[in-house]
Amino acid sequence: GQTSFLVFSASLRRGSLNTKLAKLAALVIEKNGGQVDFADMNEFDCPSFNQELEVDNYHPKGAEAFRQRILANDAFIISSPEYNGSMPGFLKNVIDWVSRFRPQPFHQHHALLMSASPSMAGGNRGLWSLRVPFEHLGTRVYPDMFSLATAQNAFDENGNLNDETLAKRFENNLVGFMSLVEASKHYPCIKKA
Ligand code: FNR
Numbered sequence: 001g002q003t004s005f006l007v008f009s010a011s012l013r014r015g016s017l018n019t020k021l022a023k024l025a026a027l028v029i030e031k032n033g034g035q036v037d038f039a040d041m042n043e044f045d046c047p048s049f050n051q052e053l054e055v056d057n058y059h060p061k062g063a064e065a066f067r068q069r070i071l072a073n074d075a076f077i078i079s080s081p082e083y084n085g086s087m088p089g090f091l092k093n094v095i096d097w098v099s100r101f102r103p104q105p106f107h108q109h110h111a112l113l114m115s116a117s118p119s120m121a122g123g124n125r126g127l128w129s130l131r132v133p134f135e136h137l138g139t140r141v142y143p144d145m146f147s148l149a150t151a152q153n154a155f156d157e158n159g160n161l162n163d164e165t166l167a168k169r170f171e172n173n174l175v176g177f178m179s180l181v182e183a184s185k186h187y188p189c190i191k192k193a
Contacts, residue, residue: 002033004074005181006039006075006076007038007076008022008041009080017081017117018115021115021151022038029174041090044065044066046060046093054100074182074185075109077114085129087129092133109139111140112141114147
């Protein structure tokens with residue numbers, strides 16, 4: 001069947017630049033024949049991780065929701081803000097919670113990372129920090145990452161990227177990822193049991 005992508009922004013605020021980028025990614029995926037499951041990061045809200053809470057196989061609702069959405073789709077795409085050169089704390093927090101399920105849900109799942117920031121680096125350093133837990137957990141993190149610099153000026157009134165060259169690069173990045181995810185569906189040896 002159709003290849004499905006969980007897409008979400010790791011910003012909680014209304015008016016988020018990363019949410020804009022995530023929404024654009026969703027449109028581009030659909031335009032190229034993919035199926036999108038768009039999530040709101042608020043759905044994945046979890047208390048601060050504390051191992052003492054892990055009695056009787058307890059998992060917070062937000063972690064359970066994130067796990068289910070990962071498993072229900074062929075791949076996931078995160079557009080994440082960069083906070084102090086790193087990922088937002090609540091994103092790391094929910095990754096830690098979800099990593100406690102068995103089987104571990106991130107293992108062998110495809111992921112594409114993107115970011116948007118008003119800065120010139122576009123939040124790219126945050127993505128390198130985000131690769132660390134995902135690589136650790138065995139996620140197939142796509143090598144190419146997309147970082148949108150001066151993002152407050154990058155969108156037109158329809159939510160598309162102003163710059164045509166950049167828009168094409170964005171689409172190529174997504175289509176490359178989509179092809180890999182699709183191809184891997186035909187190779188059960190690299191699919192989760
Ligand atoms: C930031 N911002 C930021 N930007 C950046 O490019 N590098 C950084 O290290 C930081 N650090 C940082 C720390 C904290 C605590 C905040 C609140 C913000 C600015 C950030 O990129 C900007 O607020 C974005 O607009 C946040 O993303 P959303 O919410 O628009 O998606």
